Amino acid sequence: MEAKDSLRQLGLSENEISVYSALLKLGESKVQAISKYSGLPRTTAYYILDSLVQKGIVSSTSKESTKWFQGVPPRQLLRQLDEKREALKEALPEISKWVGVMREKPQMELYEGVSSIMNIFEDMLQSSTIIMGYGSSEPLYKVLGHRFVSYVMKRVERKIPTRILCTKMEKPEGAKYLEYAILPPSYDIPSILYIYSNNVAIISLETEPYYAILIKDKNFFRAQETLFNILWDKFKKK
Numbered sequence: 001m002e003a004k005d006s007l008r009q010l011g012l013s014e015n016e017i018s019v020y021s022a023l024l025k026l027g028e029s030k031v032q033a034i035s036k037y038s039g040l041p042r043t044t045a046y047y048i049l050d051s052l053v054q055k056g057i058v059s060s061t062s063k064e065s066t067k068w069f070q071g072v073p074p075r076q077l078l079r080q081l082d083e084k085r086e087a088l089k090e091a092l093p094e095i096s097k098w099v100g101v102m103r104e105k106p107q108m109e110l111y112e113g114v115s116s117i118m119n120i121f122e123d124m125l126q127s128s129t130i131i132m133g134y135g136s137s138e139p140l141y142k143v144l145g146h147r148f149v150s151y152v153m154k155r156v157e158r159k160i161p162t163r164i165l166c167t168k169m170e171k172p173e174g175a176k177y178l179e180y181a182i183l184p185p186s187y188d189i190p191s192i193l194y195i196y197s198n199n200v201a202i203i204s205l206e207t208e209p210y211y212a213i214l215i216k217d218k219n220f221f222r223a224q225e226t227l228f229n230i231l232w233d234k235f236k237k238k
Contacts, residue, residue, distance in 0.1 A: 010077065012057075015040060019048045020057060023071035028061075030068055056080055106217035114144060117212045120194070120201045121151040124160075127196045131155075131162040132228045135192035139205035165231055181236040195224045 007017045015038075022037040023029065029037075035045040049069050052058035057077065060069050072080075088095075111117050121144075124131055140148045152175065155162065161177045167188050169180055192203040198221045203212040215221075 010081065015044065015048050016052055016057075019045060020052060020071050023058060023069060024074070028068050028070040030066060034069060106215065106220065109214045109216070111212040111214065112209060114147070114210060117203060117210060118144065118147050118151070120203070120212055120214055121148070123199070123214075124194065124196050124201075125151070125154050125158060127160055129197060131160060132195040132225065132232075133162065133164045133193060134166070134228070135164075135189045136166050136168075137164070137192075140192065140203075143205045143210060163228075163232060165228065165235070179236075181232050183231065183235055187231075193224075195221060195228055200224050 004017055007020070012020065018038040018040065019034060022034050026033060026037055031042060031046050031049060034049065035042040038045060040048065049058055049060070052071075053060050053069075056072070058069050058071050060067050062068075111120060144151075156176045159177055161179075163179045163181070165181050165183055165187075167183050167185050169182060190204075190206055192205065194201040194203070198216065198218050200215045200217075200221055201212055202215075204210065
């Protein structure tokens with residue numbers, strides 16, 4: 001690996017690398033000399049030097065009201081990196097708690113267009129539990145076409161059970177692991193809604209632009225799951 005690549009991995013910009021390498025070659029220098037050697041304007045060089053001082057990569061001293069700068073030895077960079085690694089290792093348990101908190105926060109994602117919406121169906125294929133849905137499958141076949149047919153085939157191959165609430169029987173011939181419950185016409189739902197794996201997907205295919213909203217939240221999922229099961233138990237033919 002080249003020296004500049006290594007410095008980039010430390011988070012240094014191209015200008016910071018230029019200034020640091022100039023200092024290593026010049027030794028302790030004033031900003032004018034560093035600017036000339038690095039080929040950067042004086043104001044830019046001064047700004048970069050201040051940034052490197054903050055990062056502990058350059059030190060500065062004042063002599064007769066003039067600032068002088070010096071780059072830390074390369075081996076010291078390695079020591080600083082080791083110190084940061086050790087500090088991170090010590091803080092890791094506390095940082096991990098933050099991650100846990102963030103994961104519990106609800107997330108909402110917008111999918112626009114047919115190709116983007118299909119990502120939701122790909123995600124449903126990873127479901128280890130039943131998939132629950134509201135709405136007609138006609139728009140799915142009409143708008144998503146062969147992509148939705150492919151999803152159905154994969155779902156059947158993976159034996160993922162699905163229950164659908166809709167206002168009329170639409171079960172395709174030969175479809176497996178699929179159950180329907182028929183709702184009264186007054187329950188007509190313009191959008192299509194899927195409930196699966198702590199997610200709720202709302203899909204709009206009535207008119208363009210086609211879009212879907214995916215809500216990732218356990219509490220919202222449980223609420224929708226409960227409502228679905230109430231309707232399922234009420235309208236599913238015994």
